[in-house]
Amino acid sequence: MKTKTLKHLLSLFTVLFIGVAFFGCNSQSELGSNSDAAQKVYVAPGEYDEYYGFFSGGFNGQMGVYGLPSGRHIYTIPVFSQAPVNGYGYNEETKAMLETSYGFIPWGDAHHPELSQTNGEIDGRYIFINENNTPRLAKIDLKSFQTTEIIEIPNSAGNHASPFVTQNTEYISAATRFSIPLDDTDVPINSYKKNFQGTISFIKLQDDGSMKLDFQLLVPGFNYDLSHSGKGPSHGWSFFTSYNSEEAHTLLEINASKNDKDFIAAVNWKKAAEYAAAGKGEMVKADYRRNYYDHDKHMAYSEKHTEVRVLDPSELEGIIYYLPTPKSPHGVDVTPDGKLIVAGGKLSTVIPVHSFDKMIKAIENEEFEGEVYGIPVLKYESILAGEVENPGLGPLHTEFDGKGNAYTTAFITSEIVKWSLETFEVLDRIDTYYSPGHLMIPGGDTRKPDGKYLVALNKITKDRYLPTGPEMFHSAQLIDISGDKMKLLLDFPTEGEPHYAQAVKAELLMKDQVRFYKLAENNHPYVTRSESETKVVRDGKTVHVYMTSIRSHFTPDNIEGIEIGDKVYFHVTNLEQDWDVPHGFAVQGARTAEILIMPGETRTLVWEPQKVGVQPFYCTDFCSALHQEMQGYVRVSPAGSNTPIKYSTGK
Amino acid sequence: MEAMKKQNMIIMGVAALLLGLVYLFPIWSIDLQAPQYPEGIGLNISINVIEGKRPQDLQNINGLNHYIGMKPIVPDSIPELKIMPYIFAFLIVTGLLIAGFGNRNYVLAWLILFGVLAVVGLVDFYLWEYDYGHNLDPNAPIKVPGMSYQPPLIGSKQLLNIRAVSLPHIGFYISILSISLASLVWWRERPAKEA
Numbered sequence: 001m002k003t004k005t006l007k008h009l010l011s012l013f014t015v016l017f018i019g020v021a022f023f024g025c026n027s028q029s030e031l032g033s034n035s036d037a038a039q040k041v042y043v044a045p046g047e048y049d050e051y052y053g054f055f056s057g058g059f060n061g062q063m064g065v066y067g068l069p070s071g072r073h074i075y076t077i078p079v080f081s082q083a084p085v086n087g088y089g090y091n092e093e094t095k096a097m098l099e100t101s102y103g104f105i106p107w108g109d110a111h112h113p114e115l116s117q118t119n120g121e122i123d124g125r126y127i128f129i130n131e132n133n134t135p136r137l138a139k140i141d142l143k144s145f146q147t148t149e150i151i152e153i154p155n156s157a158g159n160h161a162s163p164f165v166t167q168n169t170e171y172i173s174a175a176t177r178f179s180i181p182l183d184d185t186d187v188p189i190n191s192y193k194k195n196f197q198g199t200i201s202f203i204k205l206q207d208d209g210s211m212k213l214d215f216q217l218l219v220p221g222f223n224y225d226l227s228h229s230g231k232g233p234s235h236g237w238s239f240f241t242s243y244n245s246e247e248a249h250t251l252l253e254i255n256a257s258k259n260d261k262d263f264i265a266a267v268n269w270k271k272a273a274e275y276a277a278a279g280k281g282e283m284v285k286a287d288y289r290r291n292y293y294d295h296d297k298h299m300a301y302s303e304k305h306t307e308v309r310v311l312d313p314s315e316l317e318g319i320i321y322y323l324p325t326p327k328s329p330h331g332v333d334v335t336p337d338g339k340l341i342v343a344g345g346k347l348s349t350v351i352p353v354h355s356f357d358k359m360i361k362a363i364e365n366e367e368f369e370g371e372v373y374g375i376p377v378l379k380y381e382s383i384l385a386g387e388v389e390n391p392g393l394g395p396l397h398t399e400f401d402g403k404g405n406a407y408t409t410a411f412i413t414s415e416i417v418k419w420s421l422e423t424f425e426v427l428d429r430i431d432t433y434y435s436p437g438h439l440m441i442p443g444g445d446t447r448k449p450d451g452k453y454l455v456a457l458n459k460i461t462k463d464r465y466l467p468t469g470p471e472m473f474h475s476a477q478l479i480d481i482s483g484d485k486m487k488l489l490l491d492f493p494t495e496g497e498p499h500y501a502q503a504v505k506a507e508l509l510m511k512d513q514v515r516f517y518k519l520a521e522n523n524h525p526y527v528t529r530s531e532s533e534t535k536v537v538r539d540g541k542t543v544h545v546y547m548t549s550i551r552s553h554f555t556p557d558n559i560e561g562i563e564i565g566d567k568v569y570f571h572v573t574n575l576e577q578d579w580d581v582p583h584g585f586a587v588q589g590a591r592t593a594e595i596l597i598m599p600g601e602t603r604t605l606v607w608e609p610q611k612v613g614v615q616p617f618y619c620t621d622f623c624s625a626l627h628q629e630m631q632g633y634v635r636v637s638p639a640g641s642n643t644p645i646k647y648s649t650g651k
Numbered sequence: 652m653e654a655m656k657k658q659n660m661i662i663m664g665v666a667a668l669l670l671g672l673v674y675l676f677p678i679w680s681i682d683l684q685a686p687q688y689p690e691g692i693g694l695n696i697s698i699n700v701i702e703g704k705r706p707q708d709l710q711n712i713n714g715l716n717h718y719i720g721m722k723p724i725v726p727d728s729i730p731e732l733k734i735m736p737y738i739f740a741f742l743i744v745t746g747l748l749i750a751g752f753g754n755r756n757y758v759l760a761w762l763i764l765f766g767v768l769a770v771v772g773l774v775d776f777y778l779w780e781y782d783y784g785h786n787l788d789p790n791a792p793i794k795v796p797g798m799s800y801q802p803p804l805i806g807s808k809q810l811l812n813i814r815a816v817s818l819p820h821i822g823f824y825i826s827i828l829s830i831s832l833a834s835l836v837w838w839r840e841r842p843a844k845e846a
Contacts, residue, residue, distance in 0.1 A: 047666075431677075550714065576711075576714075577706075577707035577710055577711065578711045578714075625718065625792075626792055626794070
């Protein structure tokens with residue numbers, strides 16, 4: 001009894017102590033010149049941010065768009081998760097985007113945004129993002145900020161090392177984080193070493209902008225974590241970190257942390273693509289979907305695929321070499337000149353930096369220390385360019401400023417460390433709040449970084465903002481990297497869990513933004529281009545309502561003849577041809593989300609009325625001065641009552 | 652009467668031919684300015700058509716106007732737009748003939764005719780604007796007592812939340828240039844003073 005009281009007292013003491021430690025000192029005090037920082041991030045009313053920032057939403061499955069340097073959240077692009085905000089993934093037009101070989105999946109885990117590149121520079125065409133849980137890869141059109149394609153990756157699990165583009169976006173890569181028995185084989189889990197394998201996939205961006213799973217490389221059953229493509233002299237190669245070379249299948253935190261070195265897989269994708277083009281490897285049965293959005297029809301379609309080309313690097317020479325790399329490397333980043341490969345050995349006390357030139361020489365001279373499952377392992381000493389000493393604990397990711405410096409996040413010591421690519425010496429360090437994962441410099445993984453700002457994407461928020469109960473947004477910090485010393489400018493909350501982000505100069509995207517869709521070009525199968533074409537058509541138990549919306553009424557707005565047991569499709573075309581005049585549509589008791597219809601677009605809400613009576617519907621988007629008048633009624637009669645179909649507006 | 656100098660005949664011909672450009676450029680412009688339209692919205696009036704400054708503007712102006720009960724602007728139903736191209740064709744043909752004849756008095760007659768047509772045109776435009784601005788649907792959702800919505804013939808006027816700015820466009824200035832050239836011809840051909 002006595003000892004218990006003592007324990008309680010002690011723990012109370014500890015809590016008090018930590019409390020004082022946290023709140024007693026002002027963590028912002030180091031900022032010094034707050035007004036200077038405020039000026040740098042202040043975007044006056046009516047003015048624009050300098051950059052678009054694309055932040056993955058992590059477990060919200062979407063992509064957040066933030067203005068930088070202000071940190072203002074300006075949009076969320078629905079990608080892998082249903083979005084009740086506009087009906088994405090709920091309405092008939094976009095449901096197909098979320099189809100998979102497992103059926104319809106309403107949620108995803110989105111990690112890494114990746115802007116398309118031409119000649120190693122951001123070109124502003126597309127941004128890609130991966131889905132980790134049910135391996136998929138999405139393409140977003142940057143003219144409309146809409147998801148226009150999602151391709152599923154078969155023979156994969158945990159699509160983490162994705163999507164990383166090659167220098168001209170020839171390919172987008174994807175690799176398994178979780179190795180699995182392929183072909184969905186039913187085997188004991190402890191037969192891991194015998195049966196489990198990984199794959200690295202290369203998805204081709206074709207000339208018409210569509211994605212095609214070109215080939216997969218069969219790789220040993222490690223965990224493939226992250227990737228980056230080579231550029232300039234290393235163009236043609238891609239680098240994938242792997243951990244769990246121990247091939248553990250349980251308690252990985254201990255069992256996968258044993259080996260001193262794991263591997264970076266250096267993949268000669270150009271050579272692999274040649275093999276694939278020559279018909280090497282074999283076509284393997286696979287079950288995956290490619291979903292795409294047809295702009296002309298304003299409708300998504302899901303395409304079933306049944307096979308994929310698989311290349312085995314242990315049989316086809318020269319596709320993969322392993323670069324030994326200390327302690328479960330996480331990020332792998334290639335310098336802007338394409339000459340150095342920086343690894344984030346997350347349990348390592350140094351940052352190892354490999355040389356691409358040395359790697360090529362070591363391959364030519366066959367300086368191998370052995371082989372793993374038929375894949376040559378190069379000698380660490382033969383490929384190493386240098387090691388960065390004292391980089392902080394838990395180094396994860398590195399980006400570059402284009403001025404000869406690298407910046408690495410240290411998760412455990414919660415800081416960003418700036419170091420020289422020339423001397424490999426640490427030049428500066430700055431605290432982040434708290435525990436950064438990725439960091440981002442606009443263009444920081446391309447040939448032309450824009451070394452003005454850096455964003456730290458933190459994993460822990462705690463006391464940074466007004467408390468919102470146990471669950472809170474993640475924190476990001478904007479850091480000025482234009483001078484010798486890094487300076488903290490801004491701290492802003494971000495939705496979901498942004499793992500990685502990318503940013504692009506606003507002017508590259510602004511000029512081509514779609515403001516509305518042309519009604520004349522809307523070829524939706526149920527489009528209604530004018531009020532005179534509106535109608536209600538019964539086909540057995542199915543009723544199609546061809547409806548239009550324009551400020552401030554629906555046509556028709558009185559509908560009769562619907563019965564219990566009917567399936568009613570409201571195909572609503574927004575007749576507006578003006579910027580920022582969406583109309584919404586919702587009907588009482590509909591067991592789905594509203595539809596939000598952009599000007600010139602058609603969207604379909606399916607309603608299966610449950611109750612006899614008269615149900616109202618209305619516009620959900622405050623569209624005009626008479627928005628509150630924008631409403632209508634549907635009369636629902638009992639099943640079999642044969643109430644005639646009647647519809648009108650203004651009668 | 653003596654024929655005009657060759658140079659003046661050419662100038663008169665240019666004055667007539669210049670009017671051909673009126674078929675290519677709008678003659679009048681109405682801009683509507685409101686905070687909700689940072690991108691601008693407006694109409695261009697040509698001799699044969701009324702168009703939005705951008706393709707969607709006419710539909711949107713009609714959409715806005717329906718709240719205050721103005722009739723929709725339907726270019727196909729405006730007879731002036733059918734007649735005006737012929738009037739300008741007539742001016743071009745007669746202008747060219749006069750340039751050929753080289754008769755100073757005919758130049759004056761052409762100028763007077765042009766002037767009369769211009770005044771008639773502007774009066775007609777004013778009356779059209781008056782009708783649109785005053786002849787309102789009694790069932791309009793927005794009714795402001797004493798308020799009418801006639802845009803100014805020239806200049807700007809605040810109409811509820813919208814400032815309407817009405818100004819001549821390129822076609823008008825081309826016509827002015829044509830008139831100036833014809834006037835110049837008439838002036839240069841003035842009879843020499845008796846010594």
